[in-house]
Structure formats: structure tokens, C-alpha cells
Amino acid sequence: MYVTTFYSFKGGVGRSMALVNVAVELANRGHTVLAVDFDLEAPGLDTFDLPKPDTPALGIVDFVTEYLSTRNVPAVDRFVYKSPGLGKNNGGVWVMPSGSRSDTYANALTSIDWGQLYDRHNGFFLIEHLKQQWRDCIDPDYVLIDSRTGHTDIGGICTRQLPDSVAILFFPNEQNLLGLDQVVQAIRDEKNTTKKDIRLHFIMSNVPDLDDEDRILARMMSSFERQLRFVDPLVIHRYDSLSLLNQVVFTKDRPRSRLAKEYRILTKNIVRYNPEDPDGAIDFLYNLQSLRRIPRNTTGWTQINEREEHLKKIEEIEWKDGKVLYRLGSYSRLRGDMKEAIEFFDQAIEAGFADPEVFLERAQIRLRVLHDMDGTVQDAKIVVSSPSASSVQVLRAIRIVGPEYMEHVATTGGLDRRSPEELVWIASQLNRSKTEARIAAHVLRSSRSEWPSELSEMATESLSLSNVAIGSFSEAIQEYKAMVQDVSEMGIADAFNYGMAQWGYRNELCREPFERAVICFRQDQQAYQSPNHLQCMAVAHWVVGDNLKARELVQTAREKINKRTTREISCWRYLRVSPVEFVKDLDELLELVAGNDRIRPHFFESR
Numbered sequence: 001m002y003v004t005t006f007y008s009f010k011g012g013v014g015r016s017m018a019l020v021n022v023a024v025e026l027a028n029r030g031h032t033v034l035a036v037d038f039d040l041e042a043p044g045l046d047t048f049d050l051p052k053p054d055t056p057a058l059g060i061v062d063f064v065t066e067y068l069s070t071r072n073v074p075a076v077d078r079f080v081y082k083s084p085g086l087g088k089n090n091g092g093v094w095v096m097p098s099g100s101r102s103d104t105y106a107n108a109l110t111s112i113d114w115g116q117l118y119d120r121h122n123g124f125f126l127i128e129h130l131k132q133q134w135r136d137c138i139d140p141d142y143v144l145i146d147s148r149t150g151h152t153d154i155g156g157i158c159t160r161q162l163p164d165s166v167a168i169l170f171f172p173n174e175q176n177l178l179g180l181d182q183v184v185q186a187i188r189d190e191k192n193t194t195k196k197d198i199r200l201h202f203i204m205s206n207v208p209d210l211d212d213e214d215r216i217l218a219r220m221m222s223s224f225e226r227q228l229r230f231v232d233p234l235v236i237h238r239y240d241s242l243s244l245l246n247q248v249v250f251t252k253d254r255p256r257s258r259l260a261k262e263y264r265i266l267t268k269n270i271v272r273y274n275p276e277d278p279d280g281a282i283d284f285l286y287n288l289q290s291l292r293r294i295p296r297n298t299t300g301w302t303q304i305n306e307r308e309e310h311l312k313k314i315e316e317i318e319w320k321d322g323k324v325l326y327r328l329g330s331y332s333r334l335r336g337d338m339k340e341a342i343e344f345f346d347q348a349i350e351a352g353f354a355d356p357e358v359f360l361e362r363a364q365i366r367l368r369v370l371h372d373m374d375g376t377v378q379d380a381k382i383v384v385s386s387p388s389a390s391s392v393q394v395l396r397a398i399r400i401v402g403p404e405y406m407e408h409v410a411t412t413g414g415l416d417r418r419s420p421e422e423l424v425w426i427a428s429q430l431n432r433s434k435t436e437a438r439i440a441a442h443v444l445r446s447s448r449s450e451w452p453s454e455l456s457e458m459a460t461e462s463l464s465l466s467n468v469a470i471g472s473f474s475e476a477i478q479e480y481k482a483m484v485q486d487v488s489e490m491g492i493a494d495a496f497n498y499g500m501a502q503w504g505y506r507n508e509l510c511r512e513p514f515e516r517a518v519i520c521f522r523q524d525q526q527a528y529q530s531p532n533h534l535q536c537m538a539v540a541h542w543v544v545g546d547n548l549k550a551r552e553l554v555q556t557a558r559e560k561i562n563k564r565t566t567r568e569i570s571c572w573r574y575l576r577v578s579p580v581e582f583v584k585d586l587d588e589l590l591e592l593v594a595g596n597d598r599i600r601p602h603f604f605e606s607r
Contacts (some may be wrong), residue, residue: 001135002274003143004201005163009179011042011149013169013205014236017247019144019261020048022270025251027087029267029279031141034080034094034134038158039148040109043098048247050083050093057081062098064117065108067126076133086252094138104312114153127161133264142270151182159183160190165199165273167266171206172220177227186227197309198275202233203266209237234269237263259270275313278321284310285327285552322353330361338369355535356382356397357495363400377405384413391422395429403435410439420450428462431576432567435604437469457483464497469574472605473505487512492520492528500544500571504604514543531561531582532569535589539571550593554586561586573602 006019016039023033039043040061046052052577058079066074076096083093099105117123134143142585147158158305159166166187170176190196197455204221204522212218227229239250250260271280272287288307311331319325329344345362365378366372383389383397398410415423423443430440444463451459460479467476480498484490490498490513499513517540542550561583567576572585585602592599 001140001143002165002276003131003145003163004165004167004270005145005147005158006167007147007155007159007171007183008149008169008205009176009183009466010171010297013171015169015205016044016048016146016235017264018167018169018203018205018266019146020045020050020249021251021260022267023093023142023144024050024086024249025264025267026142026271027091027093028251029271030087030089032090032094032139034090034138034140034143036096036143036145036250037098037126038154039146040154041148045095045146046097046101049253050095051085051251052083052095052108053081055544057095057097059097059099061105061108061112062114062356063130064126068112068117068121068167068314071121073126073129073133075137076130077137080138094140096134100518105556114157118153125160127157131162142274150179155183156186159187160196160198163198165201165270167201167203167270169203169205170224172204172217172224174220177220177224181227199306199310201266201269201273202228202230203236204233205236206238207235234262234266238267273310275310275317278319278324281314281317281319281321281324282315282327285324285331288331319347320351322348322351322358325351326353326355326358333361333365338365340372341365346535354386354388356386356393358385359383360393360396360400363397367400367402373401373405377409378402379404380409381413384409384415385417391418391425394418394422395426398426398430399432399436399438403433407439407442411442415443416446419446420452421455423447424451424455424459425470426460427466430457431465431469431569431574433575434470437466437575440473441466441470445467461493464501465574468497468501468504469603469606471603473607474499476501477505487516491514492517496540496571499540500574500601500603504601507604507607510542514540518544519544529556529560530568531557531564532571534560534587535582536571538589538593542589547593551590554590554593558583558586571601 006015008015023035026033035045037043038060046057051193059077062078063074063076077384080094083095086093089516099108104497108282117126127322127327134140143162145158148154168180168184170180176344182202187198187200190198202224204224207217218480221233224233239257248254250257251263254260259383268283271277272284274280286312311487312323315328319328325344325348327339329348331340332338342365345358345365348358349362354565359379363376363383366375366379380397380401386393386395389397394415397413398406398415401409415426416425425448427440427443430436430443441463444459448463460483464476464479467473467479477498478492480490480501486493487495487498495513495516499510500519502510502513517537521537521540528534534553538550538553538557541547541553564579567578568582569575570577570582570585572589573581577585590600
């Protein structure tokens with residue numbers, strides 16, 4: 001049970017509205033929610049458009065009044081009701097109102113002296129007993145408390161004794177800043193006096209959607225952040241609509257509105273800091289990497305320390321949820337604790353979490369830290385054979401084991417059970433080494449009979465390129481001839497690659513396909529300006545005897561590749577290489593253009 005109090009120093013900021021919308025959103029996510037109206041002087045939760053009993057319900061004032069008259073703690077089930085028809089996936093909303101709206105309500109409220117209740121009548125233990133009854137009677141996942149405004153005894157109950165977190169809503173003006181300073185400090189002091197660490201959520205509410213040309217809002221917000229020590233508050237904008245008069249619940253009735261979206265963001269932030277909610281723990285861990293950025297001021301350091309403390313709370317729970325265990329392992333790996341990471345990954349898998357990502361991350365640790373090649377191969381094969389693994393994950397699994405085991409994983413891991421579309425895509429990406437090119441060629445040859453017609457051209461092109469990379473020049477030549485028999489009808493890529501395959505097969509140049517490539521290039525030079533295109537056209541111009549143009553194209557290719565950080569296909573190897581390797585290939589090409597007839601492209605080494 002996670003208790004969050006909604007507090008504002010002044011009224012009129014939409015505090016009760018926010019609470020009700022968050023309650024409904026949590027219920028729609030499958031949670032059981034108890035909404036408690038502790039704003040006893042100005043109650044309002046039961047005025048919202050939520051189903052309620054036909055007869056007035058008893059509430060907090062009645063509960064406390066009965067206790068004071070009998071000295072026995074009443075059973076809470078008489079003072080709460082369930083709002084029918086709300087929630088999804090077994091979620092629901094319960095309400096504990098302020099009290100029955102009878103003529104005696106005001107007298108009953110004024111007769112309660114909260115100071116004496118605590119000093120003489122064990123008020124602290126009464127509230128603790130009430131909290132335990134909520135747990136025993138309703139067993140809610142979340143309790144949301146609507147607190148009275150200002151500095152009051154009830155405010156202390158709601159903001160310090162009861163909650164695990166407090167959502168502080170405020171309009172950014174001087175009055176709210178001065179009033180909140182004392183309240184916020186008192187909440188933070190609980191950590192020193194009672195060891196209770198209460199999470200604070202700051203929400204700038206009822207904000208007009210206007211141009212802050214004079215930076216009035218920005219300056220005031222800066223004062224709030226500096227004085228109250230927080231950064232990046234949530235924002236709930238003013239909603240100018242008469243529907244507010246009907247107390248509309250936006251997350252229920254207008255889920256696509258901006259206001260509903262802002263309430264969902266608030267809900268997500270409350271859930272994120274509930275250490276016992278698996279969804280919240282997963283969300284917190286997922287975002288922790290970006291949240292741990294280096295701060296620019298002491299406020300930032302405070303935020304980071306709070307997050308680290310919350311992480312410890314999550315780690316202390318004996319989780320049975322595989323997703324949470326996986327996220328814990330992933331974060332442990334990120335911060336360099338590989339032993340802890342592998343333990344969490346093992347526990348996640350034992351808990352039934354079979355997402356391919358957990359096996360990929362465990363494989364990386366097994367390979368690089370534990371030097372467990374057998375375990376690495378085992379995890380990689382699990383990913384390759386997993387029906388839920390994406391093509392990208394399969395590609396990573398094949399590559400993770402290194403050249404020595406790539407073919408073993410690809411050929412025995414169940415890769416052939418994937419769809420033709422997936423196989424063609426995976427094969428088209430296997431072009432970083434000759435080992436990868438061999439795997440690509442094998443995959444494409446074995447799946448050829450299953451290629452759909454719309455993928456046939458792409459698959460054939462990929463197979464031809466792989467064949468050149470591994471020295472199967474005759475097969476590459478046959479593939480190109482099967483597509484277009486007349487060189488004069490070939491496109492620029494097919495003509496060039498056909499010419500390179502013939503060069504590799506015969507160890508001598510045939511001008512015709514390169515002449516065709518040059519003609520196509522001159523017709524539309526702007527379409528072929530990548531480093532690879534320029535490199536290919538440099539070779540083609542050298543073959544047809546235009547050495548000056550060849551050198552010019554090499555220089556342009558060099559300028560472009562020097563601006564890259566990613567790999568690029570090199571026609572010198574028919575592999576995707578790093579920018580450094582690409583530059584080396586350009587240097588060798590220049591030597592060839594300069595007349596060194598002993599130079600040959602690297603793919604010749606596979607002949």
C-alpha cells in the first residue's frame with residue numbers, strides 16, 4: 001500500500017481535481033485505489049462525476065467522532081464505499097469521504113479538537129490503526145489523500161504521518177512560495193526525526209498557457225526551484241472550459257485532452273517512486289541512466305542522491321518479477337558491477353523472463369568478463385531460436401560470439417525457422433567480415449525458394465555482393481546475368497558490381513560494364529554522392545582511362561568519409577568497414593590509379 005497526499009498551501013489550484021483524475025487513471029491500469037477526503041472544512045471528492053451510493057456515506061469525521069465517544073476504534077468498512085463501474089483489469093476506486101453531509105456535520109467537525117486528540121486520546125495510534133484497517137479491509141495498491149490547505153494539525157497528519165509521498169500543487173506566486181517553504185522543510189525533516197523518507201512531487205498547477213515574453217513565470221519558477229530545492233516540476237495547465245463546472249473526470253471522460261495527458265504524466269511520476277510497484281520500478285530503472293546526469297548545482301545533487309536512495313529501496317525488495325530483475329541487472333551492468341548484473345539476469349530468467357534482451361546482455365558479460373564462451377554461445381543460440389526475438393536481436397546474437405562461432409550459431413541456432421523477409425534483411429546486414437558474408441550467402445542460398453517476389457531483387461543483389469566478398473565470383477556473375485543479360489540495360493550498381501565480379505574471376509578488366517556505370521553516373525551525378533558511390537565511380541573512371549576524374553572522386557570520397565563515424569560499404573572489400581579502413585582502401589586505390597599494377601582490391605584475397 002503506497003500513500004500519496006495531495007497538498008496545496010492555497011486553494012484554487014485543482015488539487016482535488018488532480019487527485020480524482022490520478023485515482024481513475026490508476027484504476028484503469030488495474031490498481032485498487034482508495035481516495036480519502038481529509039479536506040474536512042471544504043470537502044469535495046464526493047462531488048465529482050464518480051458513481052456513489054444512493055444514501056449519504058459516513059466518513060472521517062464520523063469515524064473520529066465515534067472513537068471519541070466510545071474510546072473504541074470503529075471498523076472502517078462502515079466509513080468507505082466502492083465507486084462502481086470504475087477501473088479495468090480488476091482495478092477499482094474506493095472512497096472514504098470527509099463525512100456524512102447531514103445537518104450535524106459542521107457541529108461534529110468543530111467538536112473535534114485535533115490537538116487534544118493527539119495529546120490525550122492517542123490520536124497518532126488512531127490514525128495508524130486507521131491506516132492498518134485500510135490495508136486489511138480494502139488492501140489498496142494506492143491511497144490518495146486530499147489534504148487541507150495551509151498550516152494545520154490535519155495538514156501534519158496528511159503530509160507527514162500518513163504519506164509515502166506528497167504531491168505539492170502550487171501556483172507560482174510569492175504567497176505560495178513563502179507558505180510552502182515551511183511545509184516542505186517540515187516534510188523533509190521527517191527523515192531526521194522519524195527516519196521516514198517522504199518523496200516530494202512538485203506540480204505547477206493552473207498555469208495559464210500564455211507567452212512568457214517578459215520572463216515573469218521563468219523568474220518566479222527559478223525562485224521556487226532554488227528556495228524549495230527541486231528541479232523540473234510537472235506542469236498542469238489551466239483549462240478554460242465550462243465542463244469544469246460539472247467536475248468532469250478528464251482521464252475517464254476526455255482521455256485525449258491535454259489535461260488528461262498531464263494527469264497521466266503525474267500518475268506515472270507517482271508510480272515511478274513506489275518501490276513495490278513492478279511497473280514503477282521498471283520505469284524508474286529504465287530512466288535512471290538519463291536521470292543520473294551530472295548536475296549543475298546543489299539542487300541537482302539532491303535529486304541524484306534521492307534517486308540513489310530510491311534505487312536502494314528497490315534493490316532491497318525480494319523481487320519475483322522477472323522484468324524488474326532484468327532492469328536491475330541491466331542497470332548493474334551499466335554501472336560496472338558485472339557480478340551483481342549476472343546474478344540479477346540469472347534470477348530474471350529463473351523467474352520466467354524470457355525476453356531475448358536478457359540473454360543478449362548476459363551473453364556479453366559471459367564473453368567479456370567471465371570468458372565463458374560456451375555460455376555465450378548458448379545464450380546466442382537461445383536468442384536466434386526465440387520466436388519473440390527481433391531481426392536486430394538475432395543479428396546481434398550472431399555477431400556477439402565473434403568470427404569463430406558465428407557460423408555455428410547461425411546454422412545450428414534455428415535461424416532457418418524465421419520468415420523469408422527476416423532472413424533477407426538479416427543477410428543484407430551481415431557484411432562486416434568475410435565470415436559474415438559467408439553466413440549471408442549460406443542463408444540466402446538456403447532460403448531462395450521461399451523469397452517473396454517483392455524481395456527477390458533485393459535478395460539477389462545481397463547474395464551477389466556476398467559472393468563477391470567471399471570470392472565466389474562465378475556465382476555472382478551468374479546472378480547478374482540472370483537479372484539482366486545485356487550490360488547496356490544494367491543500372492549503375494549492377495553494371496559496376498558485375499564488372500568487379502568479372503575482374504575477380506578473370507583477374508583482368510572488362511571495360512564494358514564500367515563504361516556503362518560511368519555513363520549512368522554522368523547522367524545523374526548528384527544521386528551518387530555517398531563515400532561508397534564516389535569510391536566505386538573512381539574505380540570505374542580509372543578503368544575507362546580517366547585518371548584525373550578518378551583522383552578527384554577519391555578526394556571527394558575522402559572528405560565525406562572523414563565526416564562520418566559509422567561504417568560504410570567499401571568496394572575494395574565488399575564489406576562494411578570503419579571510416580579508418582575506408583580511408584586505407586582509398587589510399588590503395590590511389591596507388592592503383594598512379595600506376596602500381598600490383599595493387600588489387602582486398603576481395604581478390606578470397607579467390
